[in-house]
Amino acid sequence: MRFEFVQPSALQEAMQFLASHQDEAAILAGGTDILVQVKQKKRLPKYLVNIKGVSGLDGITYNGQGLRLGALTTIRTIETSPIIKEKYPVLAEAAATIGSVQVRNRGTLGGNLCNASPAADMAAPLIALGATARILGPQGERTVSMEEFFAGPGKTVLGPGEVLAEVAVPPPSPRSAGAYIKLGPRKAMDIAVVGVAAVVTLESQGDRCRDVRIALGSVAPIPLRAKKAETVLRGQVVSYDLAVTAGHKAMEEASPITDIRGSAEYRRDMVGVLTRRAVLRALEAART
Numbered sequence: 036m037r038f039e040f041v042q043p044s045a046l047q048e049a050m051q052f053l054a055s056h057q058d059e060a061a062i063l064a065g066g067t068d069i070l071v072q073v074k075q076k077k078r079l080p081k082y083l084v085n086i087k088g089v090s091g092l093d094g095i096t097y098n099g100q101g102l103r104l105g106a107l108t109t110i111r112t113i114e115t116s117p118i119i120k121e122k123y124p125v126l127a128e129a130a131a132t133i134g135s136v137q138v139r140n141r142g143t144l145g146g147n148l149c150n151a152s153p154a155a156d157m158a159a160p161l162i163a164l165g166a167t168a169r170i171l172g173p174q175g176e177r178t179v180s181m182e183e184f185f186a187g188p189g190k191t192v193l194g195p196g197e198v199l200a201e202v203a204v205p206p207p208s209p210r211s212a213g214a215y216i217k218l219g220p221r222k223a224m225d226i227a228v229v230g231v232a233a234v235v236t237l238e239s240q241g242d243r244c245r246d247v248r249i250a251l252g253s254v255a256p257i258p259l260r261a262k263k264a265e266t267v268l269r270g271q272v273v274s275y276d277l278a279v280t281a282g283h284k285a286m287e288e289a290s291p292i293t294d295i296r297g298s299a300e301y302r303r304d305m306v307g308v309l310t311r312r313a314v315l316r317a318l319e320a321a322r323t
């Protein structure tokens with residue numbers, strides 16, 4: 036296990052190095068995913084490019100345009116940020132489920148998303164919130180919706196030399212709220228067997244659901260938006276039974292596998308249960 040440690044101080048320098056070393060180089064942010072993969076010889080990059088010292092990739096800003104999260108923002112910062120807890124509590128809720136405090140202190144949002152695990156806990160809530168990824172690369176800048184960011188297990192749409200710079204989340208609509216429910220065998224330090232995020236927006240008055248977005252984790256090759264389940268609920272006064280029907284639709288949309296943490300059948304069943312619960316919880320919060 037030998038690699039060269041590269042420490043660029045400017046983003047341009049990092050992108051140039053990555054572009055000219057393509058398959059040989061990998062970004063290191065917090066290192067909580069990649070160092071494990073290197074140690075297990077699942078990835079053997081010749082160069083690890085540490086971007087922690089690169090300016091302009093960190094920090095949280097919130098204004099009328101919404102929320103901007105620099106890729107280097109740690110999971111712990113998201114979990115504890117007062118503005119996130121106030122405006123986007125579903126993000127703080129999801130962040131709190133990741134690993135341990137130590138892992139959350141080192142692990143970054145960019146790393147969680149770019150590692151592209153179908154179980155990445157920040158992915159489903161960001162998809163449900165309609166977030167976008169701002170990507171910088173040798174060809175300039177582009178924006179990709181979070182639901183189109185993932186290309187397969189361990190794969191994103193990032194091309195050679197491209198870096199995830201920040202994630203933008205639209206301003207929360209009035210009378211909207213979200214919920215993220217993660218199922219794991221243990222209470223902490225475990226990745227999701229199933230994770231479901233739902234964001235519900237009610238009409239300005241009454242109980243009719245104006246919009247809903249549901250995203251599923253750990254039950255497909257990528258974190259997945261459950262559009263058929265959303266269709267069941269959009270424009271309706273959502274009852275318990277309707278939430279059950281949406282859960283059944285989400286089960287149809289999932290394509291889980293069997294692995295050491297759960298069978299495909301169990302995962303599919305849990306998609307139904309957790310979708311129902313997440314929708315009802317988000318609905319309840321949107322009413323208040």
Ligand SMILES: Cc1cc2nc3c(=O)[nH]c(=O)nc-3n(C[C@H](O)[C@H](O)[C@H](O)COP(=O)(O)OP(=O)(O)OC[C@H]3O[C@@H](n4cnc5c(N)ncnc54)[C@H](O)[C@@H]3O)c2cc1C
Binds near residue numbers: 062
């Ligand atoms: C004990 C333990 C428990 C964990 N529990 C959970 C859990 O419950 N839920 C969960 O979702 N994850 C969990 N993880 C995984 C990990 O901690 C998170 O995914 C973390 O957010 C990764 O961030 P990082 O900065 O450490 O990524 P790194 O390891 O530095 O990078 C991960 C990948 O992303 C790439 N990358 C990083 N930043 C960028 C960028 N800005 N642009 C382009 N590519 C980039 C790297 O090249 C690498 O391929 C756990 C890990 C450990 C070790």
